[in-house]
Each structure stands twice: as structure tokens, then as C-alpha cells.
Amino acid sequence: MSRTCSVDGCQRAHHARGVCRTHYQRLLKTGTLDKSEAIRRRTEASARRREEVARQRIEDLTWLADNGVGLTEAAHRIGMKRNSLETWLSRRGEKDLMHRLIARDWLPVGERGVNQWGDWRSAS
Numbered sequence: 001m002s003r004t005c006s007v008d009g010c011q012r013a014h015h016a017r018g019v020c021r022t023h024y025q026r027l028l029k030t031g032t033l034d035k036s037e038a039i040r041r042r043t044e045a046s047a048r049r050r051e052e053v054a055r056q057r058i059e060d061l062t063w064l065a066d067n068g069v070g071l072t073e074a075a076h077r078i079g080m081k082r083n084s085l086e087t088w089l090s091r092r093g094e095k096d097l098m099h100r101l102i103a104r105d106w107l108p109v110g111e112r113g114v115n116q117w118g119d120w121r122s123a124s
Contacts, residue, residue, distance in 0.1 A: 007033055054092065061089075061097055070105035071098070 003014035005023055012020035023033055030038040057078060064074045075085040089098040 058092070058094060058097070061094075061101065065097060065100040065104065068104055069101070070103075071101035072105055074101050 003018075004010070005012045005014060005020035006018040007020075007023050010020060010023065012022065015021040015024050017024060017027065019027065019033065026035070026038050027033055030041045032038055032041065060078060061074055064077065069077070071086065072082050075082045078085070080088070086098060086102075089095065089101075
């Protein structure tokens, strides 16, 4: 006689630790066999991860703003479009950071370290 899953209502074949493959995977990923508890733990874990990524992104953008990078270039460096980054910063309440980055986009040419005349004048 083959063993079956020990979870109430589950008739699948036993895989490990007294449960089927489905429940065993849930146990490994979340540490519980209870479905609602597993969903709650996964949701909390993904929310923590999203917040951690957002914090790191804010830190990176702050560094870029402090080092003279504008919003367009900063968006490019973190893999977002300019408008999406502007909206994301605004929704997170980081308007000061957003305005610091925007201000760097509109600096006069000489202040960006660009040589207005270049070497072409002396190249002839």
C-alpha cells in the first residue's frame, strides 16, 4: 500500500516528510503547510523585498544627484524611463531628490564640463 499526503483532504502520493510534492514545496518555501499562512508570509516577504529595493534605488539616486548626474542620465543608469522615474519619485514623496536631479539636466553647457569649442579649431 502506497503512502498518501498527510494534509487533510489531499490524496496525492507521499513525497517527503509525510506530504506530497506540492505541500513539500510549500513547506520548504514558507515553513508552513497552512495555505493562508503561506500566502501571508510570501506577501510579506515580497513587500519587504520591494521596500529594500526602493531604499537602495533612492540611495543610488541620491549619490547620482550629489555627483552631478541629471534625471535623464540617472533614469538610464538604473534602467528606467525618465517619466517613469519622475512619477516613481513623486509617488514615494521624494520630490526634493527629483527636483535636484531635474536641475542637473538643465545646467548651462560650460557647467557640465563640456568644452564648447572642442579640439576641432586647432585640428586644421
